[in-house]
Amino acid sequence: MAVAMILSYRYLLICSATLALLLQLCSGLSLDTVREFLTREEDTVVFGLIERAKYPRNTPAYDPGYLAGGHGHNASFAEMFVRESEAVHAKAGRYQSLQEIPFFPFRVPFTLAPPYNFTTELYSAAAFVNVNDAIWSTYFNQLLPLLAKNSDDGNYAATVASDLVCLQALSRRINYGRYVAEVKFIGDQQNYTTLIRNKDTDALMKLLTSEAQEDVVKRRVQKKAMVFGQNVTLDGPVETGNSNSSQTSFKVDPSLVYELYDKWVIPLTKQVEVEYLLHRLD
Amino acid sequence: MGEVELSLAAVRDALVREEDSIVFALIERAGRPRNAPAYAPAGGGGGSGGRSLAEFFVREAEVLHAKAGHYQKPEDVPFFPQDLPPPVFPTKGYPKVLHSFASSVSVNDAIWKMYFNELLPLFTADGDDGNYAETVALDFACLKALSRRIHIGKYVAEVKFKDAPQDYSPLIRAKDTNALMNLLTFKAVEEKVKKRVEKKARIFGQNVTSEDSADKQEGNADDSECKVNPEVLSKLYDLWVMPLTKDVEVEYLLRRLD
Numbered sequence: 163m164a165v166a167m168i169l170s171y172r173y174l175l176i177c178s179a180t181l182a183l184l185l186q187l188c189s190g191l192s193l194d195t196v197r198e199f200l201t202r203e204e205d206t207v208v209f210g211l212i213e214r215a216k217y218p219r220n221t222p223a224y225d226p227g228y229l230a231g232g233h234g235h236n237a238s239f240a241e242m243f244v245r246e247s248e249a250v251h252a253k254a255g256r257y258q259s260l261q262e263i264p265f266f267p268f269r270v271p272f273t274l275a276p277p278y279n280f281t282t283e284l285y286s287a288a289a290f291v292n293v294n295d296a297i298w299s300t301y302f303n304q305l306l307p308l309l310a311k312n313s314d315d316g317n318y319a320a321t322v323a324s325d326l327v328c329l330q331a332l333s334r335r336i337n338y339g340r341y342v343a344e345v346k347f348i349g350d351q352q353n354y355t356t357l358i359r360n361k362d363t364d365a366l367m368k369l370l371t372s373e374a375q376e377d378v379v380k381r382r383v384q385k386k387a388m389v390f391g392q393n394v395t396l397d398g399p400v401e402t403g404n405s406n407s408s409q410t411s412f413k414v415d416p417s418l419v420y421e422l423y424d425k426w427v428i429p430l431t432k433q434v435e436v437e438y439l440l441h442r443l444d
Numbered sequence: 445m446g447e448v449e450l451s452l453a454a455v456r457d458a459l460v461r462e463e464d465s466i467v468f469a470l471i472e473r474a475g476r477p478r479n480a481p482a483y484a485p486a487g488g489g490g491g492s493g494g495r496s497l498a499e500f501f502v503r504e505a506e507v508l509h510a511k512a513g514h515y516q517k518p519e520d521v522p523f524f525p526q527d528l529p530p531p532v533f534p535t536k537g538y539p540k541v542l543h544s545f546a547s548s549v550s551v552n553d554a555i556w557k558m559y560f561n562e563l564l565p566l567f568t569a570d571g572d573d574g575n576y577a578e579t580v581a582l583d584f585a586c587l588k589a590l591s592r593r594i595h596i597g598k599y600v601a602e603v604k605f606k607d608a609p610q611d612y613s614p615l616i617r618a619k620d621t622n623a624l625m626n627l628l629t630f631k632a633v634e635e636k637v638k639k640r641v642e643k644k645a646r647i648f649g650q651n652v653t654s655e656d657s658a659d660k661q662e663g664n665a666d667d668s669e670c671k672v673n674p675e676v677l678s679k680l681y682d683l684w685v686m687p688l689t690k691d692v693e694v695e696y697l698l699r700r701l702d
Contacts, residue, residue: 205471206472209471209472250504251581254504274486316536318533319512319514382653396643
């Protein structure tokens with residue numbers, strides 16, 4: 163009897179390990195590919211912030227009252243622009259692959275995009291998980307005031323177009339936590355399964371977190387802000403990365419980018435990871 | 445960037461800042477493969493009328509931009525200007541520093557052809573990842589940045605004219621395009637621009653790691669690691685961006701005395 167139990171236990175272990183291996187081979191998803199994606203996404207985020215920082219605050223673009231007169235709208239210019247842009251993107255086939263999630267879901271009966279066979283590596287019951295609402299409010303209420311100079315140049319369309327680019331980059335990066343969670347789950351199914359069944363969010367968060375890794379990410383993205391945001395001239399860069407450089411030497415304050423990742427991007431990503439995992443056994 | 449002020453320094457600053465935007469946009473586009481189906485003329489159904497996804501997307505995006513009041517300034521020129529709706533939202537006025545016909549000067553047809561036929565094959569890898577919508581959105585960003593840089597030529601022309609109307613006026617009256625082109629061209633400046641934009645591609649396109657390396661500031665990384673080959677930027681500016689900018693300058697000047 164004991165022998166039978168040991169044998170069947172071993173059999174189960176072998177099965178689930180094989181399954182995990184097969185799933186990873188099929189999906190091409192591994193801790194390495196996930197890290198690669200997130201690393202590349204840092205450049206996109208930094209470029210996006212640099213381009214947004216070209217324009218000042220342009221507060222009327224975000225004020226729902228600005229458009230109110232005569233149109234009966236309660237939405238700001240920014241919200242309308244993002245909604246309508248996402249509708250165009252959706253018609254062009256964006257959001258089909260589940261890698262990106264829109265801020266304002268828009269149903270399209272068909273898209274004009276050429277067909278493509280997307281495979282998803284995500285567990286379907288958990289794939290919807292996202293924190294777009296938190297990203298939206300963090301971006302406009304917390305980040306923008308720190309990023310853009312406090313004035314108004316009237317270029318609302320260009321400004322909000324560049325906001326959309328930032329929002330999409332942040333959303334893609336943060337909601338990628340679903341893929342991170344999937345990889346971590348597959349890599350340690352036993353532990354995660356127990357915690358998920360107990361709905362132990364704290365323990366899940368702890369299991370997911372690697373402070374050493376987070377530190378590397380934050381330092382790297384701060385450095386990218388320095389490198390990409392410098393004024394490049396033929397006589398050599400204006401500042402040579404001296405830590406005493408004033409903020410105005412760089413197009414975006416590198417310590418702001420560090421703070422962005424420290425206070426929002428990384429925590430929100432982990433929130434997505436935990437929420438995804440909580441649905442992983444549905 | 446606010447309105448382009450009218451001094452050679454301010455205009456040159458604007459052009460320099462646009463270089464960064466162009467390099468960033470190309471780096472982002474280079475992150476995706478060629479995705480050729482996005483550029484193929486579509487089959488009949490779905491109302492796209494045989495247009496490619498790229499053209500569909502740009503047209504629709506420009507309609508939205510127009511409603512949002514984007515095409516007010518002479519440097520912001522749509523690729524598909526016909527039947528664009530007027531702004532739905534109030535737009536801020538801006539000081540008019542150029543001749544009134546400036547908005548009608550456009551080389552966007554040439555930019556469009558150049559971008560899709562010549563440039564894209566140079567800096568995107570063969571392949572298809574199916575993300576056509578994201579891809580054409582990135583193309584639109586490149587097109588906008590290129591178009592803006594090139595149409596800032598209108599300001600360049602105005603500054604140069606104001607600086608030496610006695611040199612430009614007779615050539616304008618004689619409609620001597622070649623002589624105008626010669627007068628506008630400063631080879632030394634062009635060489636510097638090419639070198640600088642190549643340097644930017646090297647610096648912005650490198651793989652930045654968290655390990656400290658003073659080299660990163662200077663961009664001494666091997667070119668093969670760059671996300672966009674710096675030579676592509678140099679060639680882009682040499683063969684297309686600077687010549688097209690000068691075409692804009694000449695076209696502007698030819699009507700300057702009207």
